[in-house]
Amino acid sequence: MRDQIGGPYYLGDANGRLEWPDRGVYFFFSPASDLRQMPSTKWRLSRIGTVGVSTGSSNTLWNRLRQHRGNVRGKYAGGGNHRGSIFRLHVGRALIEKHGWHDEYPHWGEQNPDAETTAVREQEHELEQRVSEYIRDLPFLWVDVPGDPGPECDRAEIESNTIAMVSRYRRSAGPSDLDWLGYHSPKSEVYQSGLWNVRHVSDSFDPSVVDQLSEYISSTEALDHQSRI
DNA sequence: GATACTGCATTCGGAACAAG
DNA sequence: CTTGTTCCGAATGCAGTATC
Numbered sequence: 001m002r003d004q005i006g007g008p009y010y011l012g013d014a015n016g017r018l019e020w021p022d023r024g025v026y027f028f029f030s031p032a033s034d035l036r037q038m039p040s041t042k043w044r045l046s047r048i049g050t051v052g053v054s055t056g057s058s059n060t061l062w063n064r065l066r067q068h069r070g071n072v073r074g075k076y077a078g079g080g081n082h083r084g085s086i087f088r089l090h091v092g093r094a095l096i097e098k099h100g101w102h103d104e105y106p107h108w109g110e111q112n113p114d115a116e117t118t119a120v121r122e123q124e125h126e127l128e129q130r131v132s133e134y135i136r137d138l139p140f141l142w143v144d145v146p147g148d149p150g151p152e153c154d155r156a157e158i159e160s161n162t163i164a165m166v167s168r169y170r171r172s173a174g175p176s177d178l179d180w181l182g183y184h185s186p187k188s189e190v191y192q193s194g195l196w197n198v199r200h201v202s203d204s205f206d207p208s209v210v211d212q213l214s215e216y217i218s219s220t221e222a223l224d225h226q227s228r229i
Numbered sequence: 230g231a232t233a234c235t236g237c238a239t240t241c242g243g244a245a246c247a248a249g
Numbered sequence: 250c251t252t253g254t255t256c257c258g259a260a261t262g263c264a265g266t267a268t269c
């Protein structure tokens with residue numbers, strides 16, 4: 001996958017003007033260092049996700065990735081919105097636990113469409129920035145998986161099966177990076193699975209997902225900058 | 230100046246659980 | 250077994266704006 005797309009990629013220098021496939025599955029790794037300089041045995045998946053798994057969805061791969069990345073400019077430049085990205089929510093929560101910031105961010109993760117929203121957001125901006133710094137440095141790969149959106153589509157299959165496959169939930173395998181931020185997460189699904197995922201971490205999986213994924217990898221093309229037609 | 234990227238609140242849909 | 254509730258993850262709509 002890495003060789004096929006010329007990766008790894010980093011959200012810190014990715015942008016929407018690359019010719020992303022409309023839909024696909026993405027794979028984030030830990031720790032935040034250049035995977036090309038590490039043997040593949042040291043790579044560790046830390047987050048798997050996808051887009052277009054509900055009927056009628058028109059959301060795109062890049063649209064989802066940029067929600068994880070956060071804001072580049074504007075009032076909250078360098079920050080982001082963890083209420084629109086579960087990945088950000090989990091990372092932020094772990095940072096709160098690790099540093100004991102419970103008092104500073106009492107509303108993290110709460111759905112609050114109240115009038116307080118603006119004040120809360122301003123208060124949370126610093127942590128959103130920390131989350132962005134963390135996520136932007138993580139190497140990630142992706143695979144083009146086209147097809148009509150829906151809960152039964154190949155993207156959904158690949159996502160759920162690969163999560164279940166690499167999850168350490170209920171397994172005794174020792175962690176390879178003891179410093180991983182996710183071990184501070186209060187969610188057992190996160191710190192036990194070794195993934196910033198909750199769903200599917202304790203599912204059983206179909207090993208044929210490996211072949212299924214391989215097929216899509218071979219038909220995935222590297223990104224080029226958009227060219228004028 | 231046209232294009233399309235960005236920010237962000239809101240809305241949607243499904244899973245898990247509870248109640249009838 | 251059916252209906253209702255809550256939570257969670259994902260998708261949407263649109264105004265504003267940077268880039269080409």
